[in-house]
Amino acid sequence: MSNVAEHLKDILIKFRWIVIGIVIYFYGILLKNEIFSNASKDGLMINSWDVSLYLLNDIYIIVYFIVPIVLFISATIVLSDFNYMTLIRLGTTKKWVFRSLRRFWSKTSILLLILVFMSFYLTIGVPFSWDWSQYSKSNISHDTLGEIGLVFTAPFVAFLFQLGLLVLAISILHIFLSLFYVTIKKRNIFLIMCAILFLGSVVGFKLFPEEYAFLSPTTYFTLKNFIDSFNYPLIGLVVLIGLFIIFYLYILLLDINKRHYFQSIKSYLPHGIYLILCLTGIVSISISADPSKDTILDVLVLSFQGSNSESFSYFSFFYYSIVFFGLTYLINLDISREIEQIGYYKIIRYRNLEKWFWSWFRKFLLKVIFFLLLLGMFSIIIGAIVGLKTNFDVTVLYVDWYTILYHFIINGFLQITFYILSVFIISWGKREASYGLILISIFMVLMLPGINQQGVIPVGLNSLVNLLEHSPYRITLVLLIANIMIYLLIKYLFTKSFKN
Amino acid sequence: MTIISIKDVSKSFKGNVLFENINLDIRKGQIYGFVGPNGSGKSVLFKMICGFIFPDSGEISIDGLEIGKDKRFPENFGVIIDRPGYIASKTGFENLKELAMIRGNISDKEVVETMEMVGLDAQSSQKTKNYSLGMKQKLAICQAIMEKQEVLVLDEPFNALDVDSVKKVRDLLLRFKEEGRTILLTSHNQDDIKICDEVYRINRSKLELTLPLIGDSHS
Ligand SMILES: Nc1ncnc2c1ncn2[C@@H]1O[C@H](COP(=O)(O)OP(=O)(O)OP(=O)(O)O)[C@@H](O)[C@H]1O
Ligand SMILES: [Mg+2]
Numbered sequence: 179m180s181n182v183a184e185h186l187k188d189i190l191i192k193f194r195w196i197v198i199g200i201v202i203y204f205y206g207i208l209l210k211n212e213i214f215s216n217a218s219k220d221g222l223m224i225n226s227w228d229v230s231l232y233l234l235n236d237i238y239i240i241v242y243f244i245v246p247i248v249l250f251i252s253a254t255i256v257l258s259d260f261n262y263m264t265l266i267r268l269g270t271t272k273k274w275v276f277r278s279l280r281r282f283w284s285k286t287s288i289l290l291l292i293l294v295f296m297s298f299y300l301t302i303g304v305p306f307s308w309d310w311s312q313y314s315k316s317n318i319s320h321d322t323l324g325e326i327g328l329v330f331t332a333p334f335v336a337f338l339f340q341l342g343l344l345v346l347a348i349s350i351l352h353i354f355l356s357l358f359y360v361t362i363k364k365r366n367i368f369l370i371m372c373a374i375l376f377l378g379s380v381v382g383f384k385l386f387p388e389e390y391a392f393l394s395p396t397t398y399f400t401l402k403n404f405i406d407s408f409n410y411p412l413i414g415l416v417v418l419i420g421l422f423i424i425f426y427l428y429i430l431l432l433d434i435n436k437r438h439y440f441q442s443i444k445s446y447l448p449h450g451i452y453l454i455l456c457l458t459g460i461v462s463i464s465i466s467a468d469p470s471k472d473t474i475l476d477v478l479v480l481s482f483q484g485s486n487s488e489s490f491s492y493f494s495f496f497y498y499s500i501v502f503f504g505l506t507y508l509i510n511l512d513i514s515r516e517i518e519q520i521g522y523y524k525i526i527r528y529r530n531l532e533k534w535f536w537s538w539f540r541k542f543l544l545k546v547i548f549f550l551l552l553l554g555m556f557s558i559i560i561g562a563i564v565g566l567k568t569n570f571d572v573t574v575l576y577v578d579w580y581t582i583l584y585h586f587i588i589n590g591f592l593q594i595t596f597y598i599l600s601v602f603i604i605s606w607g608k609r610e611a612s613y614g615l616i617l618i619s620i621f622m623v624l625m626l627p628g629i630n631q632q633g634v635i636p637v638g639l640n641s642l643v644n645l646l647e648h649s650p651y652r653i654t655l656v657l658l659i660a661n662i663m664i665y666l667l668i669k670y671l672f673t674k675s676f677k678n
Numbered sequence: 679m680t681i682i683s684i685k686d687v688s689k690s691f692k693g694n695v696l697f698e699n700i701n702l703d704i705r706k707g708q709i710y711g712f713v714g715p716n717g718s719g720k721s722v723l724f725k726m727i728c729g730f731i732f733p734d735s736g737e738i739s740i741d742g743l744e745i746g747k748d749k750r751f752p753e754n755f756g757v758i759i760d761r762p763g764y765i766a767s768k769t770g771f772e773n774l775k776e777l778a779m780i781r782g783n784i785s786d787k788e789v790v791e792t793m794e795m796v797g798l799d800a801q802s803s804q805k806t807k808n809y810s811l812g813m814k815q816k817l818a819i820c821q822a823i824m825e826k827q828e829v830l831v832l833d834e835p836f837n838a839l840d841v842d843s844v845k846k847v848r849d850l851l852l853r854f855k856e857e858g859r860t861i862l863l864t865s866h867n868q869d870d871i872k873i874c875d876e877v878y879r880i881n882r883s884k885l886e887l888t889l890p891l892i893g894d895s896h897s
Contacts, residue, residue: 261763262730263821267780270750277780435732435746 226301227333474561484641636660687736711874756827
């Protein structure tokens, strides 16, 4: 008898994905009929996107079907995977969290694939078009698709956004659950948490008033609810990415004994203060911008305009100094550590100084590029949050957006590289971080009005105001020559120090 | 050569003081035994050494790297602590293979060989949920030794094993010692303790050396 039951269970487990597919299919048929009757009542045309987006945005299938399955997969993976045998092999809890996320997606991706496949399969027999249908642009679709048709230019974009949203939201859900378990390590409390999440999503979409909708997990699973509660999808994305960053910071603390928290926070304090200063500048520029005419790229231009011999303002000069010389200073600290503490010990192994130099200098270059991209993203996102125009026009300068980005990223990168290389030479010669500060002060003086009139001194050239007088490609050339010259100097110093 | 160094470590749970400023250096290539009554903190000590819980004060370093600061879990440790959780619906071999894949430094053949060493049938299609207590214990031993881990931290490794298996595992541990591997174990059985080079008793929140007796033997 029990054998039969066992057998039945095995079969059910083996064919679970098919069962799930069948359930989604039949539910989808019901939804499809609903759209058909709605649209034909008013004589509106529909197309395949109406059907597939409707299925993906149906709160009931998400809340009563997808979420429970996702929670089940997540909980079983967390519970079965968190054991000392696995942990000791992985080496850190951080690695465990990401491994668990990978394992989670190896299962959940099948579920999403089935859902997406069904959303397409159901469109068989419905006319296809790349555009929104009459139905989705009309008012009656607001009950079913919400404002999606008004916010997104093309249904395909909405579809991709929906998929990305689902992946991001579900990943964050799993990361939350795994972090919760790692923190409390109590099976029962963990299961209660899963139940709360399920109930929260069931009642959440009905009970929470609109202002608090961002507290309900379901808001993040469907594009319809997402747009209803955030008006502007980018803001919701920022909330999700913010959550992700908070979780990530928490993950970084997981493997540290609490007694050492303070110590590790202290060692990151300069970086923290620096980042806050950078953000404050961008935020204050964004707030003072004029939402009726300024765009998100204007924020970038106004924040990083810097100064040159013709145009000078104290705010931009100091903000430029904080951002770019601050970065140079922080990197200088790392470089002198590299030289003082571990330099000699490593140099013996590398034998060749240039190899040693590139072994760590590479990493700084990558960090600089990453940092510039981050600054650019932050100005655009903050600009969007405060409600500036989200097109890629630049109103404060007569320059195209790609010139701005080229200058900001490429010339910014070359300029910072020049700063770092100069600071390296000083640290190499003097073996003392404070000399780097003197060099940085000299750079600041060189940026004052009237000094760098021809734009050939390779200091402050990445200021965006330079685009008023010089072509960005000329600036690139100047910076390239400066970098090559200073690198040759470093090579010369290296060969000299070997002869000693 | 010191592999594990315990410095001024204290640990208590809600007023229940388990350790107070204990100090110990574990040297490479020796077998260490830890004894003490139930609830005296043997398992807690092993968990702290492996980084599963942090001490309240003091520091534990493995090869000079402090747990909870420079490193979380020590590298290349084979560990048995608590009842291990297996994937119930998989066979013993599949469970071990899953673990072996994390580091990916041993082949299937080596997993099979380890299973045979402790007397488990690698070809058996029996799921671990149907394993006996002793078989589960053997599986736990397998995962702790299969990757030729340098340091073995074994909490009651002989639990539930039959007489022949106990002898087999004892001989294995002595062989590992010859190979220069370091072993820490706990046991409530006097015979098991005989294979240890040094034995510590947990007494009133301190570690007391009980074997070799001080002043005794080869010093
Ligand atoms: N996570 C924990 N939270 C609270 N108390 C704990 C925790 N872990 C262990 N203890 C307590 O610490 C004490 C020591 O437990 P431990 O498991 O180390 O004993 P033991 O010496 O291994 O005993 P046994 O010989 O029975 O294995 C016990 O009183 C136990 O209740
Ligand atoms: Mg114990």
